[in-house]
Amino acid sequence: MASPLEVLEHLVNAAVVHAFGADRAGVDPALRPSQFADAQSNCALALARDLRRLPRDIAGDLAEALRAVGLEGVASVETSGPGYLNFTFTDAWLSARLVELAGDARLGVPSVEPETIPIDYSAPNVAKEMHVGHLRTTIVGDSIARTLDALGHRVVRQNHIGDWGTPFGMLIEHLLDVGADSDEAALLRSDPNAFYQAARRAFDGDPAFAERARNRVVLLQALDTETLRIWQELVGRSKDYFNRVYRRLDVTLTDDDLAGESTYNDDLAAICDELEAAGIATVSNGALCVFLPGRTGRDGQPSPLIIRKSDGGYGYATTDLATVRHRVRDLGADRLVYVIGTTQSQHLEMVWETARLAGWLPDSVPTVHVRIGSVLGADHKILRTRSGDSVRLLSLLDDAVDRVRDALSERPDLSDGARDAIAESVGIAAVKYADLSVAHDTDYVFDADRMVATTGNTGPYLQYAATRIRSLVANAPSDEDALLEGSPVLVTNESERALVLDLLGYGSVVAAVGRSYEPHVLCAHLFALAQDFSRFYETSPILQADPELRRSRLRIAVVTLDVLTSGMGLLGITVPDRM
Incomplete structure (x- = not known):
């Protein structure tokens, strides 16, 4: 439509x-x-x-x-x-189009020619806590994935977690020392950073432990059965933690979407061999490197893409090349989308350029870097704790939820359970919307007080608009539902007209977001829609109007609720039953 x-x-x-x-x-x-x-x-x-x-x-x-x-x-x-x-x-044309929209289960969102689109986002590290730096790639990536899904594409979520490498020797040895059933081992599910830091202290302070850890890395890389068993236990405990965060954020990532570094272990040697045989990679100072034309460092010297280290180990570049090959060759990608920090731009470009030289990434498969900016504190620097550490993602969410709960403390009509449920829904929406409503490649200042407000361009404002419409419809005469489906829509004033135009534009906005990967465009449209509904509500009596006009305005309200709910769903934001 x-x-x-x-x-x-x-x-x-x-x-x-x-x-x-x-x-x-x-x-x-x-x-x-x-x-x-x-x-x-x-x-x-x-x-x-x-x-x-x-x-x-x-x-x-x-x-x-x-x-x-x-x-x-x-x-x-x-x-x-x-x-x-x-x-x-003409009023008649707008009326007819809104009636058509009301009967469209897709609310005007077009169905596109489906493409297979692997989308790489979130990517936390095993045995490390997710911090504020993971917020944006997780939230923006999930909204883009939802939008592409809604348009009819075959979206393949790829959560490229860090689950391999030298730190695992240290982590495995520490788990063996403390015991799998110990309270400290339980930290992997609740406070992974504490477990990791304890392992690091042992590595730095105990030479014997450090030696055991190095030996354990060798066993891990050799796929020793017992070492792999312990590694799998580490990964499994971290998965429990990741899933707890994802459930709370209401993102669509599951265990089936995990595609960690370890996934590509068997491919890495072949990646290096193929590049070297093709003359794309050469040995420099003992390391196998790709030198791409025009790629230089700050000193003007050629900047290599190191695909095998001088000690024989593999790095991010090797794994990333393997992901490109897998996503094109095995997943049948029509385009590749990476939702990753802006600072990774040059690395990604070098990986893609190398993959194209090797023939693993055809020119017919475009690549997209959805560049993610930083979350800043009030000082306009990277948001950190007072001690200088990265802010834990869960603590950031807890703070937003607590602020909403405090604001609801004066509501005697709410039970403790209802208050907690509303606080959780509104607090999480506040954090997500604050992130999604700004261009993904720009930085933004994390202001908890502003983002939990129910006025202004915030998630709670949209939630409040939707719950108000739901309450309005619930208070309509009991026989009204039977009449709504066949009732005409009347455009009688400017506030109705503006609202109808917003509603009719929803599908094209969703399609535009699917092309540009910019959820903030959808946020802007939904905010304008909520504002225009507020003006419509103030200037156009609904329940008090004569029956024909009441039915028309109720129908406009119902479509507005449907569009708000649909659009917020693409942002990963729920509408609470009450606020």
């Missing part, structure tokens, strides 16, 4: 061809909402340079051409300013 702006895009393109010839086909109609009409096109300004005419004269020609090609659904098209085209839809 095309949105109003998409309908106008087709009309403007047809008018451009009619007025100025087929060679002008495909000109950007530059459509946007307007305070003076339902929509405005600025394309005459763009055409002026090529046509060497005044934009206003071009706009006049386009207005005539639009009338010639037909203006179904458009009540008027007027020129204004230096060369703008202002469009106003």
Whole structure:
């Protein structure tokens, strides 16, 4: 179902061809909402340079051409300013389109030609606690995955956890020392950092322990049966911890999506052999490296992609190359999406360039780096604890939930259980929305007081808007539900008109997010929708209106609730029963 702006895009393109010839086909109609009409096109300004005419004269020609090609659904098209085209839809057309939307289970979200899209996100480390740095890649990645799912793509979630390497010798030996049933071993499920730091202290302070740890790494890399058993226990306990975090954040990652570094152990030697045999990789100072044209460090010297270390070990580059090959060759990827920190940009580009040279990444498979910025503290520096450590993700969530619970403490109508449930839903939504509502490649300041507010562009504001509509519908006359499905929609004032236009634009916004990987665009649309519903509610009596108008406005309210709930679902945000 095309949105109003998409309908106008087709009309403007047809008018451009009619007025100025087929060679002008495909000109950007530059459509946007307007305070003076339902929509405005600025394309005459763009055409002026090529046509060497005044934009206003071009706009006049386009207005005539639009009338010639037909203006179904458009009540008027007027020129204004230096060369703008202002469009106003007919009330009847808007009404009919909203009725159509109300009967569409997809709410106008288009079904696309499905592609297989592996998406790499979250990627915590085994035996280490998830910190605030994991928040954005997890939240943004999950929203993008949900959106691509909704559009009909075959999304393959890839949680590339750090579950292999030299630290595991140290961790395995420490687990053996403290005992699998000890309280300290239980920290792997509750406070992994404490377990890791205790193992590190033993490694740094006890030479005998350090020697055992190094020997254990050799056994692990040799796939010793007993060492692998203990390693699997470490990984299993960490999975319990990851899943606890994911359940609390309501993200869609499961154990089936785990694709850790260990997954590719059997491929790494072959990766190196193929690159060396093809002349893509060469030995430099004992390490096998790929030197790519134009890739230099700050000192101007060639910057290598090291795929095998001088000691024979493998690093991130080797594993990342194996993931590319696997995702294209075995998963059948049509495009690759990586939701990873901005600082990893050069590394990813070098991996992809090497994979293309090796033939593992065809030109037909595009790669996308969804660059993730940092979460900052009030000092506009990376958010850290007073001791300088990274902020634990769970403690950050606890703080937001506690703030909401405190705000609800004056509500005598709520039981303790209801208060806790609302606090959890609203607090988690506050954190997620604060992250998703800003461009993913920019940094943002973590302000807990602002993000839990029920006013402004916040998650709780959207939740409150949805719960208010739900309450409104619940208080409608008992026989109203039977009448809603067949009732017409009446557009009788400007607040209704603005709200209907928002609702009809939802599907195209979701499609745009699927192309641009920018959840903040969806956040902006939902916030505008909630604001416009608030104005509609204030200016357009609903339950007090006459029966025909009441049914119409109730239907608009129901569709608004459906769209808000759907859109928030793509953000991974739930709507509580009450607030």
